Amino acid sequence: MRKDAAVADDRPARSRHRAERSRSEEPVPDDELMRVIYREHAGPLLAYVLRLVAGDRHRAEDVVQETLVRAWRNVHRLNRATGSVRPWLVTVARRIVIDGHRSRQARPQEVDPAPLEVMPAEDEIDKALWLMTLSDALGDLSDAHREVLVETYFKGRTVNEAAETLGIPSGTVRSRVFYALRSMKLALEERGVRA
Structure with missing residues (x-):
């Protein structure tokens, strides 16, 4: 087995797709690309976002999901990308977290109606x-x-x-x-x- 073939097998699937694509100049189908992006980047992206949202797992999962939805909407641009997709995903996720923080700061704090339900009222x-x-x-x-x-x-x-x-x-x-x-x-x- 040749040395460069062995190195190519050790590279992540996305890189292999890019290497194969550069040889054949055929774009990777969009659904396959999204599967590859999810498989390779969803875990590390979730770990990154968990740090941004102070460990709130539900919020982090929502941010990752929104990031992947935006990646799916822009899959045609990602399919033509020559470098790694992860910096783009990290930037999008960071911006979603920042936008969420700003929108929570802009709107008044919601009040929980639970204490009002137990408050005695005159009949x-x-x-x-x-x-x-x-x-x-x-x-x-x-x-x-x-x-x-x-x-x-x-x-x-x-x-x-x-x-x-x-x-x-x-x-x-x-x-x-x-x-x-x-x-x-x-x-x-x-x-x-x-x-």
Whole structure:
């Protein structure tokens, strides 16, 4: 076996293809070239990109995949290349990583909605139902009883202030409040509310 033939057998497949192509001047089919590029360069390219992305394997695999897709799109140019393809692949991968970093810096940081899901929130439905029941029970009271409850409990006035507003003696306000509360308790119990 000749010495130069032995050296040619030790060279990577891409170099052998280039050597054969230079003899015959026939281009390597695109699909075969992509298989050769993947077989020879995907592993080292992944190792290189892993260092660039601080060991994030998923991100590194995405970058390598995008790099190989770009190589496939430019396979006609790579097929005519005379040197190694690896510098081109490394440059493309590095640029993809840089572009990804820049785009993450340009857009606002995403917020994880998970903490909001466990945050307790006030149940407004119970409050609304209570107010509806209370309003309905107030409707069952006489006008006089309803007036004193509205003035004393809902508007927060004292007995004397309510008496002055309603134009009745303070003793009458106390008496009406007593009977209004008793009637209100019965009206709420009729609606299933324990008062």
